[in-house]
Amino acid sequence: MSKQLRKPKGGRQLGAIAAVLAVAAVTATGCSSGGSGQQQDESQPLEVWIRQDAGSPSAESAEALTKAFTRETGVEAKLVAVGVTDFETKLQQRTAQKDLPDIVINDTGQLGNLVTQGLVREVDREGVAGGAALADRAWEAAQGHDGKYYGVPFNSQAFALLIRKDWRAEVGAGIPESWDELTDLAVKFTEDDPDGNGRDDTAGMVIPGTTTRGYLTWWFSTMLWSEGGDFVKKQGDGYVPAIDEPASVGAVEKLQAMFCDSKVVQPGASTADSSTTHTVFESGKGGIYLTGPYMLPRFDGSLGKDKYEVVAPPPGAAGRTVLAEGENVYLMAGSANEKGQQRFAEFAASPAGQKIGLGVDNGGVIVRLPVNTEVDGAAERDDPRWETFQQVYNESGRNAPALPNWSTVRQISAEGLNGVVSDCARDVSEAMGDLADEFDAELEKQGAKGR
Missing domain, CATH: 3.40.190.10 (Periplasmic binding protein-like II)
Incomplete structure (x- = not known):
């Protein structure tokens, strides 16, 4: 299996990754979008992955977010900053080991891959605390081809x-x-x-x-x-x-x-x-x-x-x-602490979580444009240039098709x-x-x- 997990060469890299994930996901314990059947234990710590380079300002912001979540909820969480270039490869490896992280913060464009391979749990939009304050366009980017939601919005952007x-x-x-x-x-x-x-x-x-x-x-x-x-x-x-x-x-x-x-x-x-x-x-x-x-x-x-x-x-x-693009908080299948997963997603999308992600203090931007409509990112940053991006997103943004x-x-x-x-x-x-x-x-x- 280790040979199959090597990064494939050529233009079809993502397609090859998806094929490997398809094989690996079949054997992964509890990897189904409908729930894991895993015995639950709310004292279990959460492993949180984000696509950022370790030691970068963005990873520092993600670490601050994770620590603030633990202080707020009492749920222990550990951040793992996985490098930008080898994120998919490392996720493949953990899939093959039947040991997915609890939370993955990743691109909206990867939703289809994750859903098709059964690596994420379905999200009840109506059951997400504070979900009504999140922008509809951001929720749309968390929606699969079947109309169901498979992530909680965390970060959005337009160009x-x-x-x-x-x-x-x-x-x-x-x-x-x-x-x-x-x-x-x-x-x-x-x-x-x-x-x-x-x-x-x-x-x-x-x-x-x-x-x-x-x-x-x-x-x-x-x-x-x-x-x-x-x-x-x-x-x-x-x-x-x-x-x-x-x-x-x-x-x-x-x-x-x-x-x-x-x-x-x-x-x-x-x-x-x-x-x-x-x-x-x-x-x-x-x-x-x-x-x-x-x-x-x-x-x-x-x-x-x-x-x-x-x-x-x-x-x-x-x-x-x-x-329009962004990132979602994905609740990975097979977790022993599903309530903790949801609480992390809710905190990340809350005004408190979004403000940490803006990276105002350290320049580590993991929330480019807030998904929470109660947060004014341009005002928080005191920089009108961010308002240009926000207006473009609000007025002209379009997500990729939900294939x-x-x-x-x-x-x-x-x-x-x-x-x-x-x-x-x-x-x-x-x-x-x-x-x-x-x-x-x-x-x-x-x-x-x-x-």
């Missing part, structure tokens, strides 16, 4: 543009009001020497274009939806591909043009992940970065708060629609999109037709194909 304010002044440009104007600004940042060093060493647009973890799909979602396109669309009781429809093809053509015609993206964009793109922006090599609010503390320190501005993504042909396993579709999508930005001769319409066929097969496999 906005970070634009070099000093560069924009240098080239004499205004705030872009469409995706075409955004591309025009990117051209100026690429060609007009906005940093004034006399060298051709700046890129207008910073894009994480790698297929790893579906990054290119993650970045492109906002552009695609705003232009009226989609990956899949509802039909009957399921979904059908929409990536080959005219609006979608048009959006992908604009994406390809950024790489191939105007050439406004940073060198190596098609293989860059977020760790690379963060560095490109903060080092003064890129001028426009669509990313989340969690980057503000880092860029304030590395680049300087006065050097860049936070701007809502522009509307496209269909208006403004921005990818049984969206992460697999996201991965397939990223590979298809990467193909057209890496090969400028590739016909986009033909490529999206091929991608639609792959979507169709995957939807059928997941039992989510519309009829």
Whole structure:
């Protein structure tokens, strides 16, 4: 089994992980979403996992949250900060050992994986103390394909543009009001020497274009939806591909043009992940970065708060629609302290838990935008830039589709999109037709194909 648990190579990493989990979950004690049957003992301590690097400011905030929970409730809890890059691998290992942690704080995009493999318990939304104060959009991201809830919202986010304010002044440009104007600004940042060093060493647009973890799909979602396109669309009781429809093809053509015609993206964009793109922006090599609010503390320190501005993504042909994401508190199956699990989730989502997660004191942001509507994150931070992200989330945010396993579709999508930005001769319409066929097969496999 240990050989199977090694991180698979190639673009289908998440799909391979899911396959391993499927095998492992069958043998895991009590791993079913309907409850564990495990003998309960409310004195049992909770093991809490979060996807953060040990020793980081974010891990410190998570540790503070866990300790505050124990002080408040008397329930002992131990935090385990599991590294960002090997989180899924370590969860596989614990699944195979039939020893899941009690709590996992993880991406909303992983919900389908966890539910499909039976690793999480169902959550009664009405039975969550304080649940009525949590934003409906955040609850939607905790909802599975079957309409049931499998997590308690903890953290939400939407994406906005970070634009070099000093560069924009240098080239004499205004705030872009469409995706075409955004591309025009990117051209100026690429060609007009906005940093004034006399060298051709700046890129207008910073894009994480790698297929790893579906990054290119993650970045492109906002552009695609705003232009009226989609990956899949509802039909009957399921979904059908929409990536080959005219609006979608048009959006992908604009994406390809950024790489191939105007050439406004940073060198190596098609293989860059977020760790690379963060560095490109903060080092003064890129001028426009669509990313989340969690980057503000880092860029304030590395680049300087006065050097860049936070701007809502522009509307496209269909208006403004921005990818909304976040994290849930997942109540893992097989726990000997299910009441403790729920109490932890309730505390994490409470005003007290949310304020700790804001990381105001140490910059360790594990709550980007509060899911609890009684908490004003921008006011707590005394920083109006966070309000821009909150408004984007409230007014234009859209969650990924509630497929049984969206992460697999996201991965397939990223590979298809990467193909057209890496090969400028590739016909986009033909490529999206091929991608639609792959979507169709995957939807059928997941039992989510519309009829």
